[in-house]
Amino acid sequence: MIVQDFVSKPFSKHISNGSTTWSSPSNIALVKYWGKREPQLPENPSISFTLSNCKTITTLRYSEKKNDGNFSFDIFLDGEKKDDFKHKIDTFFNRIKAYAPFLEHYHFTIETKNTFPHSSGIASSASGMSALALCLVDLEKELLQLNDMEGFSANGDLSSEKKSLLDDYFLKKASFLARLGSGSACRSLQGPLVVWGHHDEIEGSTDLFGVSYPFEVHKHFRNYQDVILLVDKGEKQVSSTIGHNLMHGHPFAQERFKQANRNISTLKTILKEGNVDAFINIVESEALTLHAMMMTSQPYFILMKPNTLKIINSIWDFRKKTGSKLCFTLDAGANVHVLFPGNETQKVLDFINNELVVYCENGNYICDQIGIGAKKI
Template sequence: MKKITVKSPANIAFIKYWGQTKLNLYIPRNNNISMTLSNCQTITTIVRDPKLKEDIIEIQKGDKYSPLLKDTHKGKNAYDQINRIRKMSKSKDKVHIRSKNSFPSDAGIASSASGFSALTGALLLAFDQKKIFDDKKEFSKEVRLCGSASAARSIYGGFVELKTGNSHDESYAIQIGDEKHWDLVDIVAIVSQEKKKTSTSQGHAAVDSSPYYKMRLIEMQPRIKTTREAIRKKNIRKLGAATEEDTISLHIVMMTSKPPAYYWEPGTIAVMKSVIDCREQEGLQSYFSIDAGANVHVICEKKDAKEIEKKLKKIPLVKSTIYNEPCEGTHEITKHLF
C-alpha cells in the first residue's frame, strides 16, 4: 500500500474574508488576499487500505497521535472531505491518515488553512486525482469545499487571492506573486494560547447580525485593489495601511455581531500599540494583522525583521514569536509520518 505525504502552509490574510454566500459551498462573501507562512506547516501522510473497516484520521497532540473525533466541527468536515474525494475515484477503500503541525500546536494560530489544504492534497493524490492536484485552480476549489475556504489560499506559494463568485466554478484561488516575489516577513506575536470563545464558523454565521457588515463589503472594495497592487509593486506602506484597516474593519463586524465576539486580549492591544509606536517614532515599517483570535501577525520587510522581532519579544504580554517568510504552497514530499 503506497504511502503519500503532502506538506502545506498556513497563511495570513492581508484582506480577510468573513461571511459566506451559499453556505454549503463555502464561497467567501469577498475576495481575500494572503501570504503563505514558512514556519506554520502541516504534514499529512495518507494510505489507502482496502482492509480497513473505517477511515482513521490521527492528529498529533503533544508526543503522540490521537484520533480526530467525528463529532467535532473540524472532524465532521475532514471525514466529509474523505467521502467527497473518494467518490470521485469510485473507490470504496478506507484510508488511514496522520497529520502533524510543524509549528507549536495550541499556539492559537489558525491551523485550519494548513490542515485542510494538506488533507485535501493528500486525498486527491491517494484517490488518483493527480490531474486535479496539478491544476491549481481546480485544486483550490476542492479545498474550498472542505469547510475552511481560507485553506484554498494555501495551495499556491507566496501571495494568493481567493475570489468570491456566484457559483462553485467562479470561486477559486489565483497567485499574485510566488514565494520569491517579495522578501516580506510575518512575525506572529503569541499573546494567548487559550481556545477562543467564539469559533470562526460561529462568527461567519453571525455576520448579518452586525449593522456594519454591509458597509464593510462596500468600503473594502478599493482596499482589495490597493492590496493587490501593493503586493505587485512591493509597497510595504500601502500594503500595511490596507492590512491594518482590514483588520479593524473585520473586528468591528465581530464586535457588533449579536452576540458580540471580542477576540482581542490585553496583549493584542499591547502589540498593536507597539507596532504603531515603532513605526511613528522610529520609522520602522511594521503593520499589524489579527485573525479571529487574540494573536497578532506583524508584517514587515526582511531587512527590518530582526529588529522588530527583538522589540516584540520585549513586550511583557508577548509569550513567544514565530518568524515566517513566504513559502511554497501545498506539495508532495517523500518523508512519511508512518
Template sequence: MTTAIAGSNIAFVKYWGNLDDALRLPMNGSISMTLDAAVTTTAVEFSPDFSADSLLLNEQPAAEAAVQRASRQLDHLRQLAGVATRAHIVSSNSFPTGAGIASSASGMAALTVAAAGALGLDLPEAELSKIARLGSGSASRSIAGGFVEWYAGARHDDSYAVQIAPPEHWDLVDVVAIVSAEEKEVGSTAGHPLAHTSPFYQARLGELQRTLPLMRKAIFERDLELFGELLEAEAISLHVASMTSRPSILYWTAGTMTLLHALRGWRQRGTAVGYFTIDAGPNVHILTERAHVPALLEQLGQLECVASTLVCAAGQGARVVG
C-alpha cells in the same frame, strides 16, 4: 501512505462571512501570503483493513469533532475516486493549533493534497483549491504559494484561489507575535454565520470593493507604506464586525492591545517598522520587509505580553513530499 505539507497563510484582505455556509462560498474575495515556517504535515493511508477514519493530531488522538470534519473532507475525494475505503490520518502543526494562525487552512490544504495523492487523483491546483475550500474556506488559499487571491465566486466551480505573485516577488516577512497559545473559544467556522448580524457588516463589504484592487497594487509595486495602511484598516474592520455581531465575538486580549499600541509607538519613534493584522484569534501578525526584522524582534523581546515569536516569509503552495 502519501505525505503532504501545506503552509498556513496570513490574509491581508480577510474572509469573513459566507454566501453559502455548506459550500463555504465567501461574501468577499480575499488576498493572502502563504507562510513558509507555519506548516502542517499530513500523512494519509487508505486501506480496506480500516473500519473507520481515524486522526492523530500532534501525536494525540483527535477529538471526535475533528475526526468527523476530516472524514467529511475525505468523502469529497472518495466520491471523485469512486471508492469508500476508510483512512488513517497523521497530522502535525509546527505552530499553535486553533490560536488564530490559520491551522485549519494549512491542515485542510495538507489533508486534501495528501488524500488526493493517496487515491491516485491527479487534480489541477484550481480543483484542489475548490475541494480544500469545502473543508475550510481559508484552506483554498493555502493550496497556492506566494501571494494569493481567492476569487469569491457564486458557485462551487468559480470560487477558488490563484497565485498573483510568486514567493520571491517581495521579501515580505510575517513576524507572528504569540500572546496566547490557547485554543480560541469561537472558531472561524462558528464566527462566519454571525457576520451578517453586525450592523457594520454591509459597510465592510462595500469598503472591500475599494480595498481589494488597492491591496493588489501595493503588492505588485511592493509599496510597504500603502500596504501597511490597508492592512491595519482591514484588520480593524474585520474585528469591528466580529465584536458587534450578535452574540459578540471578542478575539483580542489585553496582550493584543498592549502590542498594537507598542507597535504604533515604535513606528512613530522610528524604533521599528511593521504593520499589524490579526486573524480570528488574539495573536498579532506584524508584516514588514526583511531588513526591518532584527529591530522589530528586539522590541518584541522587551514586551512581557509576547510569549514567543515565529518568523515566516512567503512560502510554496501545498505539495506532496513523500
C-alpha cells in the same frame, strides 16, 4: 471553471494499499474573508501571504475495504489518536464525496503533525485541511492512471505544455476540496500571494478555489517576514464558523463586502508600485475592521485581549519614532502577526525582544516568512 469540472466518475479498479505525504503551510490574510454562504463560499474576496515555517505535514495511508457506504478512518496527531477530530473529518468527507467517489472504498489512517507548537494559538485548520486535500487528490491521480481515465494523471509521453495544464488542475482541485473543509485552507496551496473569491479586476479569480496572484509584485514585498506574537494560546470563545454566520443580517455586512473589494483594487496598485506606507494602512485597517465586525454582530464578541492592544500601540509608537515599516495584522483571535520587510529583520526582532515579548503568553513568539506553498514529501 465550474463545480461540475471537479465531479469524478466512479472507479472500477482500486489500488489495494499505499500512502502519500504532503506538507502545506498556514497563511495570513491581508484583505480578510469574513462571512460565507453555502457551500463554504466567501461573501467577499480575500488575498493572503502564504507562510513558510508554520505548516502541517500529513501522511495519508489507505487500504482497500468493502464499499459498505460508510467512511472508515483513524486520525493521529503527533502519534496520538484523536477521536475528537473525527466529526470534522466526517463532515469534510460528506461534503466532498461527489468529487472523491473512492472515499468509501478505503480505510484511511491520517497521520498529521504541525511544525508549530500544539495549542500555540495558531489555527491549524488551513494548513491541516489543505494538506489532507492534497493527499486525497494525489490518491485520485493514481486511481485515474490505474483506470486509464482522462483527468490530471500525467505520464512521460505528454508534452510539457499538457503536463503543466494537468498540474494546474491538480492544484485547483486540491484547493477546491480544501475549501470545503476550511474556507481559508484553499489559500494555502500556492504562494507567495493567493487570491480567493471573485474580483472583477483579477482574471481567473473565483469563489471555488484560491489562485496565485497573477500580477507584478514590487521587490519591496518579495521578502516579507512574519513574527507571530502568541498573546493567548487558549481556545477561542467563539468559533470562526459561528463568527462567519453572524454576518448574515449584520447591519454593516454589505458595506464591509464592498470595502474588501475596494481594498483589493487599491492593493493591486500598491503591490505594483511598492508603496509600503499605503500597504501598512490597508493591512492594519483590514485587521481592525475584521474585529469591528465581531464587536458589532448580534451576539457581539471580542477576541482581542488587553495585551493585543498593548502590542498594537507599541508598534504604532515604534513606527512613529524610528520610521520602521513594520505593521500588524490579526486573524480571528488575540494573536498579533508583525509583518515587515526582510531588510528590517534585526531591528524588528530587537524591538520584539526588548518591548513586546512581555505581552506574549510565556514570552512565546514564532518567526516565519513568506513562502511558496505546499509540496509533496
